[in-house]
Amino acid sequence: MTVVVVIHAPEEAEGLIRWGMLFALSMEDERLAVLHRSVIQAASIEAHIQRWEKDHQVVPELEIRCFGAEADEDTILDELRKPEVSLAVLGQNRFSSCGSEILAMNRKIFERAVCDSVLIRLSSRSVEECDTILIPSAGGPHSCLALKLGSRIASRFEGTITPLFVEPEIGDEDGQAVGLRILQRTIVEAGLDLNDSDHIQPEVVVSNVVEKGVYEASHRKSYDLILCGASNGLTVKRKLFGAIPPKMVDGDEGMALAVIRRRYPVSHRIRDSFERFFQLRIPQLERESRIALFDRLQTNSRWSFDFVFLMILATGIASFGLMQDSPAVVIGAMLVAPLMTPLLGSGLALVQGNLPLLRACLKSICLGFLAALLVGGFLGWTGPLGELTGELAGRGNPSLLDFGVAMLSGVAASYCVARPGLSSALAGVAIAAALVPPIATVGISLTLQEWTNAEGAALLFGTNVVTIILASCFTFFAIGIRGQTGNKQLWAHRAIALLLVLLVLLIIPLAATLLIRSASQS
Numbered sequence: 001m002t003v004v005v006v007i008h009a010p011e012e013a014e015g016l017i018r019w020g021m022l023f024a025l026s027m028e029d030e031r032l033a034v035l036h037r038s039v040i041q042a043a044s045i046e047a048h049i050q051r052w053e054k055d056h057q058v059v060p061e062l063e064i065r066c067f068g069a070e071a072d073e074d075t076i077l078d079e080l081r082k083p084e085v086s087l088a089v090l091g092q093n094r095f096s097s098c099g100s101e102i103l104a105m106n107r108k109i110f111e112r113a114v115c116d117s118v119l120i121r122l123s124s125r126s127v128e129e130c131d132t133i134l135i136p137s138a139g140g141p142h143s144c145l146a147l148k149l150g151s152r153i154a155s156r157f158e159g160t161i162t163p164l165f166v167e168p169e170i171g172d173e174d175g176q177a178v179g180l181r182i183l184q185r186t187i188v189e190a191g192l193d194l195n196d197s198d199h200i201q202p203e204v205v206v207s208n209v210v211e212k213g214v215y216e217a218s219h220r221k222s223y224d225l226i227l228c229g230a231s232n233g234l235t236v237k238r239k240l241f242g243a244i245p246p247k248m249v250d251g252d253e254g255m256a257l258a259v260i261r262r263r264y265p266v267s268h269r270i271r272d273s274f275e276r277f278f279q280l281r282i283p284q285l286e287r288e289s290r291i292a293l294f295d296r297l298q299t300n301s302r303w304s305f306d307f308v309f310l311m312i313l314a315t316g317i318a319s320f321g322l323m324q325d326s327p328a329v330v331i332g333a334m335l336v337a338p339l340m341t342p343l344l345g346s347g348l349a350l351v352q353g354n355l356p357l358l359r360a361c362l363k364s365i366c367l368g369f370l371a372a373l374l375v376g377g378f379l380g381w382t383g384p385l386g387e388l389t390g391e392l393a394g395r396g397n398p399s400l401l402d403f404g405v406a407m408l409s410g411v412a413a414s415y416c417v418a419r420p421g422l423s424s425a426l427a428g429v430a431i432a433a434a435l436v437p438p439i440a441t442v443g444i445s446l447t448l449q450e451w452t453n454a455e456g457a458a459l460l461f462g463t464n465v466v467t468i469i470l471a472s473c474f475t476f477f478a479i480g481i482r483g484q485t486g487n488k489q490l491w492a493h494r495a496i497a498l499l500l501v502l503l504v505l506l507i508i509p510l511a512a513t514l515l516i517r518s519a520s521q522s
Helices: 010-026 041-058 073-080 100-112 141-157 171-189 208-222 228-242 266-281 287-300 307-322 325-335 339-353 355-382 391-396 400-418 420-432 436-447 453-479 486-521
Strands: 003-005 033-038 061-068 085-091 116-121 132-134 160-167 205-208 223-229 256-263
Touching: 003 010, 003 073, 010 041, 010 085, 010 116, 010 141, 010 256, 010 391, 033 041, 033 266, 041 325, 073 085, 073 100, 085 100, 100 116, 100 223, 100 256, 132 141, 132 208, 141 160, 141 171, 141 223, 141 256, 160 171, 160 208, 171 205, 205 208, 205 256, 208 223, 228 256, 287 339, 287 400, 307 355, 307 391, 307 453, 325 436, 339 355, 339 400, 339 453, 339 486, 355 436, 391 436, 391 453, 400 453, 400 486, 436 453, 453 486
Parallel strands: 003 033, 003 085, 033 061, 085 116, 132 160, 132 223, 160 205, 223 256
Antiparallel strands: 116 256
């Protein structure tokens, strides 16, 4: 496995190389790869490595590679996606030649890299060894990784680590006891030995402000490194970097600050692979096209007078067509119905993690369904129909083939609405994706007391809704729509998973109907 150090400026080269050496040598079977910008001479990198070897007599297996001065974050992320990369080491420094753009790039790489990542703010002291490490630990996978790595580094120099927990003020004695119990659980979770008091020295600070508690603990003892897991998010990381005064970083006794994030789980890496696959093979939407798409779907997905008026008209046309057994009239109703737009808006909301848009779309879908159901039921109750027509019966007996139609219609509709030049194809998509006729069928069948047919039509509508939302979600992602990352989009991931489970439950009776048809025909 390989530890990769990414160097952007000559001033940070020596410090990052030395920390990269420490990380690589403290981890078993690790090699070190140094990636540097072309503005840094390879001879300078080699000189820093030779000085380390002279001081410590040991270096890991090395590889030095240069990337162009114009390389962006995606270029570096591609290097970090290689399966042999186990840890990325990035700088968060204040050097004059490291502009704000480079610092922002490193933060983005830290957040997006699929491997374990360390973002480190170097001290002005030359790193010779690291035997005292303060590790703020709030539990979770990132804190556990910080404890493991910190323990390995300190053990190499027969030093100590200080796991730290900042407990809110609930009374000093109780706060200390509660904090110590939580800290002990975290240490055990990280796989460390609680009884090794010579190596592990837990500490609890009572404070309502996390970064203030960390500062208090760091002020009591001279540490070589503060290593914090990213469990509390990027905001706390930024506050931590700002909470430590410059005098504790600069000078001969200065300490380094680092935040570590565990590699993404398998699900995130699979998502990342899909994203790169689509970027290479499918034309991605330009920024202006994305803005136009967002505006169009957000505006047209809202419940409004225009929406309800068109729903009533479409349902009335569909109901008369169904009762007359006229496919042409039913097709006309499909062209008028506005229900496709909030379904596509729901797919967009799930990709973006846009909860307000999802709520607006779901409101339009639910109220639109109720309005269409009432209109269909009213026309069925007042109409002269005495039995089911062929059009009504056909929509009350859906099969797996209808699922296929809905899936392809969702893909086609979302792709066409995202590409303004293909808007002429939307009429055909609206005809293929039957949304209002099944609702009208439910209402009419209920007035005729045809319960089985009403149930089948409801199943068809539910399948169309769920499938079109998921298909549009997939299509929007494939053509370049991205949303928030991390925990901010967790609800969207759960909603997609729920829709997938619901789709499976809907597919079961559809598949059974198709099998029954096939058996009766054979």
